[in-house]
Amino acid sequence: MTARKRAHARRSADRAGGRAAHRQELLRDMVRIRRFEELCVELYSAGEIRGFVHLCIGEEAVSVGVLRALTQDDAVVTTYREHGHALARGIPAETVLAEMLGRITGCSRGRGGSMHLFDTGRRFYGGHGIVAGGLPVAAGLALADNLRDDGHLACCLFGDGAFAEGEFHETANLAALWELPLLLVCENNLYAMGTPLAREHAQIDLAARAASYGMVAWAVDGMDVLAVERATRRAAEIVREGHGPCFLELRTYRFRAHSMYDPDLYRDKAEVERWRHRDPITTLARRMHARPCARRWPPTTGSSSWARTSDATAAPSG
């Protein structure tokens, strides 16, 4: 083997190794979010967390794929179903959980709760409880980036329900008109609370409708974290080219009810089961020819007692 061939083989092996390590990280992040959400269920059932709690179990590929494709300087505005987004952004799980427990050590000092997670140091601007209400704010963050010409973008995550709101359409038009560096990410989980997509939208091809505002828009399999990450990187590149916003429709599904209040009577159980076969975590694990190997998170030594610890900012041990 010549030196050149050896170098080539080494680079290929490095790439394959790098790819495997990257996928391992994506898997770990998704499992971490899943475990966190399961812990929320436990704590909610125990009466430790109150109020509205919206879980993203089933939608982890969106959180991890989108947030990993952004830079730390990009701004993020999101919805009330944002535990996964916050964790994927790097907000410590301890402060997210402390927020839900209403503690001063929470990432919003206990003023926000589950729906209003903030961390401006990570340019994570909430956590918005009014459907589509975060969209105009994200446009304003993008406007500031645009005026400063700093190369950053604002990414707004929202659901298919928000697409029916005037605030989405006003913002899409404004951002396209002013060529703002805004990445619009529609997390289409097929239900606006209990109303299915087709009972809410005359035209359910959301990407096609977004494209009508004069922006690049396409739909992506939101259960495939690699596809989500790839699409988000591409969309972010397009936005950074400076010709205005870009729209991604990430087709996903939540495995649990809308919120902890929701008896989930409007969905066929068989439908939920069908989507469970496309679980983003097992999908990636299968592709990696490996079983999900992340250890139980948080540690198995009594997750509830860990959450009740007086210092919620302390790193979990065990």
Next chain:
Amino acid sequence: MGEDVGRYGGAFGVSLGLLDEFGPDRVRDTPLSESAFVGAGIGAAIAGMRPIVEIMTVNFSLLALDQILNNAATLLHMSGGQVAVPLVIRMTTGAGRQLAAQHSHSLEGWYAHIPGIRVLAPATVADARHMLAPALADPDPVVIFEHGSLYNASGSPEPDGAPADLDSAAVRRSGTAVSLITYGGSLGKVLEAAERLAADGIDAEVVDLRTLRPLDDDTVIGSVRRTHRAVVADEGWRTGGISAEIAARIAEQAFYDLDAPVERVCAAEVPVPYAHQLEEAALPQVAGILAAVRRAVG
């Protein structure tokens, strides 16, 4: 930024010439999308800009109420103090120009209900000129209500005058017999009433609230303690209006100083009619203020 603030110069001419002076990046015409451009102002403010958003009239501000209430007024608190919104929103308010029911609202009392925003209502040329700079310096959202009937008022404010004090009401006329409490577009009517009362030997004090949130209790209560009688005049509807809040505060803080029940002169509880005489009848007028004062002074 706002609708027609650039090339048109503002629906009421307030921003005339600014586009030429400051350019299209800083003076932005927006689509007719109140929620989007108010929200964009909020986002830009969060990012450290100091935007001034003009909403053409208070009537259209209802289309942006979600952004003003749920975001501008709320973000600082619900983020645990992380997200400040140094935004100024200006809008026209008020009736009296035969613009009928959908263009004649006086909803500044509604806005004054909301914690998290400062609400200003300039009544004089000097306040209109000098409230803007301190409003921009405020780290929190400020909403300025400009009464449409005052745009043609003339005066010569000092171009480099001191910034207005945004915390205090102003005594526009000193008196001893009764406190007339008002703001914005009603100040002129109240001052006219005070002059006519003076001719009848009733020496009225006139308090211009200037800032509707936070209210300057000290000036209002101090005046009532001196005069022992109060008449509140505003163009909002009577039920649940800002005048009700003023009356309640007087009752809470100066009840034993009162020699007569607090009187209110407000708009009739109907949509504002178009016809001149009907509109006049629906709004507070000098005659109504005089009648209320005469009831109060017995």
